[in-house]
Amino acid sequence: MSRFKSVVSPLLLLVLWEICARLGWIEVRFFPAPSTIFIRLGVLVQTQEFWRDLALSLQRAGIGMVMGGVPGIMLGLAMGLFKPVRDFTQPLIAGLYPLPKIAILPLLLLIFGLGEMSKYVTVAIGVFFIMVINTSAGVLSIRPIFFDVPRSLHASRWQIYMTVALPGALPGIFTGIRLATGVALLLLVSAEFVGANEGLGYRIWWSWTVFWVDTMYVGLFEIALLGFLSAYLVDQLEKALLPWRR
Amino acid sequence: MTDEPKIALRDIGRVFRVDHGELVALRDINLTVAEQEFVCLVGPSGCGKSSLLRMLANLDKPSSGTLAIRQTDPKRMLSAMVFQEESVFPWLSVEANAAYALKITGRYDRKTSPQRVDYFLEQTGLTPYRRMFPHQLSGGMKQRLSIARAFVPQPEVLLMDEPFAALDEQNKMLLQQELEKLWEESRSAVVFITHSIDEAILLGDRVVVMTSAPGRIKADIPIPFKRPRQLSEIKATSEFGHLYGQIWNLLRDEVLAARARNAASAA
Ligand SMILES: Nc1ncnc2c1ncn2[C@@H]1O[C@H](COP(=O)(O)OP(=O)(O)O)[C@@H](O)[C@H]1O
Numbered sequence A: 001m002s003r004f005k006s007v008v009s010p011l012l013l014l015v016l017w018e019i020c021a022r023l024g025w026i027e028v029r030f031f032p033a034p035s036t037i038f039i040r041l042g043v044l045v046q047t048q049e050f051w052r053d054l055a056l057s058l059q060r061a062g063i064g065m066v067m068g069g070v071p072g073i074m075l076g077l078a079m080g081l082f083k084p085v086r087d088f089t090q091p092l093i094a095g096l097y098p099l100p101k102i103a104i105l106p107l108l109l110l111i112f113g114l115g116e117m118s119k120y121v122t123v124a125i126g127v128f129f130i131m132v133i134n135t136s137a138g139v140l141s142i143r144p145i146f147f148d149v150p151r152s153l154h155a156s157r158w159q160i161y162m163t164v165a166l167p168g169a170l171p172g173i174f175t176g177i178r179l180a181t182g183v184a185l186l187l188l189v190s191a192e193f194v195g196a197n198e199g200l201g202y203r204i205w206w207s208w209t210v211f212w213v214d215t216m217y218v219g220l221f222e223i224a225l226l227g228f229l230s231a232y233l234v235d236q237l238e239k240a241l242l243p244w245r246r
Numbered sequence B: 001m002t003d004e005p006k007i008a009l010r011d012i013g014r015v016f017r018v019d020h021g022e023l024v025a026l027r028d029i030n031l032t033v034a035e036q037e038f039v040c041l042v043g044p045s046g047c048g049k050s051s052l053l054r055m056l057a058n059l060d061k062p063s064s065g066t067l068a069i070r071q072t073d074p075k076r077m078l079s080a081m082v083f084q085e086e087s088v089f090p091w092l093s094v095e096a097n098a099a100y101a102l103k104i105t106g107r108y109d110r111k112t113s114p115q116r117v118d119y120f121l122e123q124t125g126l127t128p129y130r131r132m133f134p135h136q137l138s139g140g141m142k143q144r145l146s147i148a149r150a151f152v153p154q155p156e157v158l159l160m161d162e163p164f165a166a167l168d169e170q171n172k173m174l175l176q177q178e179l180e181k182l183w184e185e186s187r188s189a190v191v192f193i194t195h196s197i198d199e200a201i202l203l204g205d206r207v208v209v210m211t212s213a214p215g216r217i218k219a220d221i222p223i224p225f226k227r228p229r230q231l232s233e234i235k236a237t238s239e240f241g242h243l244y245g246q247i248w249n250l251l252r253d254e255v256l257a258a259r260a261r262n263a264a265s266a267a
């Protein structure tokens, strides 16, 4: 039932769009009807290029997320647990986080070149900040009494981290992952706009410049679908890993 | 058994640093608890009872004086605490919470430990809920779970901070009875904080009365009733009335003193 509900609003939008396009209320050269886009999609899925773009973009997003996410979670845990680490890094994070990552793309291209690494790093930087902030917030939200329980049993620091800090921070980490998947796609497509010759973002930009509007919309549709699927996947993962959440 | 005390507190003081200087929470505390003795601690709120227990639980250090708990069996866990606040882990199932102390101290044994967990879940009425998570339990059930968690490892010393304060009257009476039984089986020494004089007399071998802040020990009253005790039976005796009156008089003076001091500092 809830799965059905989650597709109602996107479907409604598509139907409305289709009607407007058929009735000539919108300019179909720029806003082609969804049916036209899906027909184009049907053609494109039969090409190798379509799947190569998709696979490459997914790989870039995935590698970038791990590259940014793992250190982000580690620093977030350290910041949540140790006040000196927090005091030292907090101002840096607070200052750098709001900088639009897209604005430093030229710099990243300069440093890492046009190859794969610049894509990974772009995604990683965005994901890193989100994971640091949400993980440390997760640790700080743990009630102090939960740390007292193992301490009163003479547990080691390591045991306290593993049995209290980590599980207690998991809800915050998941909030971070949920936000990070969206940001990863966003940053990746931007990076592929300017510095790639393959991948979803590149394909969208390229089809626009040659005025293959249908193909551009197929790319946009793919990204929307990826966003939807990744959110769904993270939800399912959270349900499976954190059965204790209300 | 030896005459050496299980717990020995000598001239314990505890001073907290607060915004505008220092707060003396405890002063000149001298107290011993014998092997397998059940000591109840009563005193006006804010007199430092929890602070004292936290020191015994390895969670805080005294500012002055010495504190010693004598370990008799090195294989046995030294102490476990039941907290005043809700303290069961939301991320562990009921049975995993109950087994937590054994697991974290490396005492979990695949053969014998599950039985012990089962036994205490049964005693606290939690067997039907063992696979649930704490958010599915009522407040009283969570407190019973934290009692089970402390008993499962059979510690030499049990520290309990108003464990029944949040429970309804019926559950409280059932658990008081269970606690006496569990304690006699466990052969632990117990330091038990309560604000209920009935409960202190029902459970304690001794009732220690503390003064208002800074907390000192005002009186140490032995409770002579034979065990197992029934509240309804001992309450009918004249001795109970006498003890109750004695403790209440001691406490009333301290509560009034604390009130007067709060009023003065508020003015
Ligand atoms: N960590 C702390 N820092 C500062 N003051 C504290 C701290 N812990 C307790 N206190 C103060 O010490 C006094 C005794 O507190 P507590 O031991 O909780 O009393 P009780 O358990 O008898 O009600 C209170 O005034 C309390 O505010």
Ligand SMILES: [Mg+2]
Binding pocket: B049, B050, B051, B084, B161
């Ligand atoms: Mg208290």
